[in-house]
Amino acid sequence: MASPTVSSKKRISTSKQKASKKPHPLASGSLSPVDMQSQLKDSHCPVSSYLKVHKLSPLFTLSGLELFEEAVRLFYTNLRISPDSGELETLVLRNCIIVNELLFEDVFGTNFPGVISYMNGTLPEDFEVSLEGAKRAVAEPDSDSSCFGPLSLCFKNRILAHIVATTLISRIGSLSNISTRDVYILYCLLRKYCVVWFKEYMWESAEDTNASASLPYGLLISRILVDLSMFTPIVINASYDFRTFSSMGYVQVKDKWVKKDSFxxxxxxxxxxxxxxxxxxxxxxxxxxxxxxxxxxxxxxxxxxxxxxxxxxxxxxxxxxxxxxxxxxxxxxxxxxxxxxxxxxxxxxxxxxxxxxxxxxxxxx
Known part of the structure; x- marks a missing residue:
């Protein structure tokens, strides 16, 4: 086989340079930076100025991330306490989403035994609770704080902790333990304190732009966004059933959930x-x-x-x-x-x- 000539090499090199300058197509379900900025203008909280002040705007120029990552970031960005209802809500593509137990029941087929408390009110200026104090507040009475873990929580608190670890905050790793952040956020939810979500989420997402590491539980949020007409539906089977509760360390005995160890x-x-x-x-x-x-x-x-x-x-x-x-x-x-x-x-x-x-x-x- 004859080797390519110098002129043919130049043509190949030129074509490669032109190809490299062409914009890469966005992944299915992604929003362009222009669309994102136009969306931010209509947001009900000053996201654009917040991005600028904290120099986090480059987060929304990322492309190619799967599972509607940009929209997932909007979900977190606009998360707030409703001044009218006191419930946790967010705004995505001009659609207001109320994040409560009814949402999980409708979207994930999740049924909760009783009312799950969400945030309400404001965070006090001198929030001085220690980690040990927060553990005692969220743990089941008479539990051993020296070996604190998921099974230290009562059943309803364990469900809420599971939501925190899988849906409300980005989490990588096993659910067999509770991080310090999980404890504090769970404490705030149970005490109905307002939690400032945005900065922590965005900084963590900025540290690693890998699609598999950035907002790893964006899949669940994407499931919430399925009904939005701009996105392609994704079939996701995510429900709180016997298997889910079993993975939390509980087993059902005579219509009551008890810890596996004690059972x-x-x-x-x-x-x-x-x-x-x-x-x-x-x-x-x-x-x-x-x-x-x-x-x-x-x-x-x-x-x-x-x-x-x-x-x-x-x-x-x-x-x-x-x-x-x-x-x-x-x-x-x-x-x-x-x-x-x-x-x-x-x-x-x-x-x-x-x-x-x-x-x-x-x-x-």
Whole structure:
């Protein structure tokens, strides 16, 4: 094969340069920077000036991020407490979205046991709660703060913490622990304090522009934005069901959610109790059967003695050997009956002891 000429190399180089200057197409569902700026002008909070002051405008020039990342950033940017309803709300493409339990029920098929408290009011100027104080406030009463984790929370707080960790804040990593930020935000939600979201979210997003790392839970927010006509629908199955609650460390027992660890402990105790009760019942049954058999042996010996005595009466004076046999049989009878009575007494004592122990154990349980 002939090598390309110098002129052909120049043409290839020139074409590559022209191609590199062409604008790259945006990913499906993305907004251009122009569209973003026009959207910001109609926002109900001063986002444009906020971006300029904190030099975060370059965030909205990023392109090629999947799952409507720019719109997801708008979702976070415009997140605020409604002055009218006191609920958490946001504005995306002129659509007001109320972030409450009804939203999660409608979009994710999520049903909550009772009312989930969201933010209301304002953050006090001297917010001085310590991390330990926040942990005590969000944890279940009497929980061990030295090994604080998801299972330290009561069931309703655990659901809210799960929402915080997966939907309201960007989170990378396992849900098997609760970060310091999770604790503070959960504390604010439960105390109905207003949380200033924007700056922290945007700075974190600016640190890593990788699509897989930037707002990793933008997928859930994108699901909220599916109904907006500008976006292509994405089929996402995200619901709070038995599997979700199980991943939080809970299990349902008689229509009530309890921690897996405590349920396992109770189940093991119940298992041992049932096993012990069954074993005791079997032992008592065996003892009764043994006692019955011994009584049968006793009656058999008595019957044998009666038969021998009849023989003795018929042959009373015929032989000296018969007299000796009678004496021997009488001794066997007495010894056999004595042995049977002794065994019956021992079995009765054993049965009484087992019954007493079983009653004491049942009272203790």
């Amino acid at each position: 396992k402990a109770r189940a093991e105790t119940l298992k041992h109790t049932i096993f012990f009760a069954d074993s005791t019942a079997i032992l008592l049954q065996d003892n009764d059967e043994l006692k019955t058999r011994l009584l049968t042996v006793e009656r058999g010996l008595e019957t044998l003695l009666d038969v021998v005595e009849k023989v003795f009466r018929l042959q009373k004076d015929t032989s000296t050997n018969v007299g000796k046999l009678r004496i021997a049989i009488t001794g066997i009878k007495d010894e056999g009956i004595s042995t049977v009575h002794r065994l019956i007494k021992q079995v009765g004592s054993l049965k009484s002891g087992v019954s007493s122990f079983n009653n004491d154990f049942a009272v203790t349980v």
